[in-house]
Amino acid sequence: MNVDLFDFDLPPERIALRPASPRDAARLLVVRGDGLDDRSVADLPDVLRAGDLLVFNDTRVIPAQLEGARGNARIGATLHKREGSRRWRAFVRxxxxxxxGDTIDFGAGVSATARDRxxxxxxxxxxxxxxxxxxLLERAGRMPLPPYIAGKRAADARDADDYQTMFAAEPGAVxxxxxxxxFTPALLERLAAAGVEHATLTLHVGAGTFLPVKAEDTADHKMHAEWGRIDQATADRLNAVRARGGRVIAVGTTSLRLIESAAGEDRIVRPFEGDTAIFITPGYRFRGVDGLMTNFHLPRSTLFMLVSALMGLERMQAAYAHAIERGYRFYSYGDGSLLLP
Incomplete structure (x- = not known):
């Protein structure tokens, strides 16, 4: 498909530079087949059904942004994927x-040798x-804020907490x-009281998630691989929920992409451990999820293509136009949407 189909104009003031406080005070646009509903994240217990299952990614963001020097040259590095016990793949400024073979000194007694471009x-x-x-990263690194935030303000002490989810347990995401x-513990308790369950999986999100699609056609775009894991117990829970008529709703495109990587043509989710570079565009047949909660994404991004695959391009174009008109906040620290095909 032509990448231009996924373009739209976003006023820069719609880009959120700080999250809502409290976290569940963020707005939530519910997108269904029969229309749009302006709610808040705190309304989720009333919007979802008893028997639904929310699936969260328990990856933890590491301080993957490094500033160093090779001789007199300043070198910046953003780690994006572990390749060994001491080797990370990095985008380099x-x-x-x-x-x-060059050695980069990142200060605080931390250095690395560049190999294999x-x-x-x-x-x-x-x-x-x-x-x-x-x-080493705790000593020398800093929180890798997305470029659309980092370009407007520096990372600070608040981001160390703001940019981690309450589920963060497995270090490795950038x-x-x-x-x-x-989500907050109080919201999770209210969801449980309403009969909404939750489960976790792990996908270490890479910096490739922020890279623009430079190809003119989606068929020519190559995704960066990310490592993920779904264990047997979690796969069994997802399958059991759907077998009894509940909905599996991924919280975040990372959770969705991993579930879809683990699901077969028979719509059964199986244990998974390894890299995935799944690229979901309109025409894809979803096998493992029944809905998605996600933030609002960049124009021409693989993530806007993904939500368009789930709900239809025209419906998502209308939803985003509605969100812009109603003042929703976009991107990582912005408001959310609940997409229910």
Whole structure:
């Protein structure tokens, strides 16, 4: 499909630079086959049905943004995928000053050697020493805010909490599964009281999620792979919910992409562990989910293509036009939508 079909104009003032407070005070646009409904995230217990299951991503964002030097050259690195116990693939700023075998000093006793430049321009960074890389990043790294926020303000101490979900347990993401940022323990209790269950899986979100689609046709776009895992117990729960007539609703496109990677043509979700580079565009037949809660996405992005595949392009164009007109806040720290085909 032509990528221009997924373009739209977004006023820059609609981009949220801070999350709602409290988290569940964010607005929620409910998109169904029969129309649009302006609600808030706190209304979820009234909007969902008893027997539904929400699926959250329990990945934890690591301080994956690094600033360093090779000699007199300043080098910036954003880690996006682990490739070994001490090796991370990274997008590098000022990469033209870097050669294979060069060492980058990130300060605080943290350094890495650049290896194996890929076709997409990324480098493999081999971190020196014996300490776990996660400890090195805690010393030298900072929270990797999305570029549309980082371009307007610097990351600060608030982001260390604001950019983690309440489910964050498995370190490895360089971007938050942002739909889950809206949830609080109190909201989860109210959902449970309403008969809405929840489960977790793990997908370590990579920085590739922010990369624009540069191809003119979706068929020519290559997704970056991300590592994920669904264990047997979780797969069994998802299948049991649907077998008894409940709905499996992914919270975030990351959860949805992993469930769809694990689901077969028979609509059964099976255990999964490994990389996925699934790219969902209109025409895709969903096999593992019945709905999606997600934030509002960038024009021409793979994520806007995904929601258009779930609900239909015209319906999502209308929903986004409604959201812009009604003052909804967009992107990672913005408001949410609940998409129910």
């Amino acid at each position: 000022n990469a033209k000053r870097l050669r294979d 890929a076709d997409d321009g990324s480098w493999a960074l081999d971190f020196a020493g014996d300490e776990p890389v996660e400890l 971007a938050a599964p942002t739909a889950a940022l809206h």
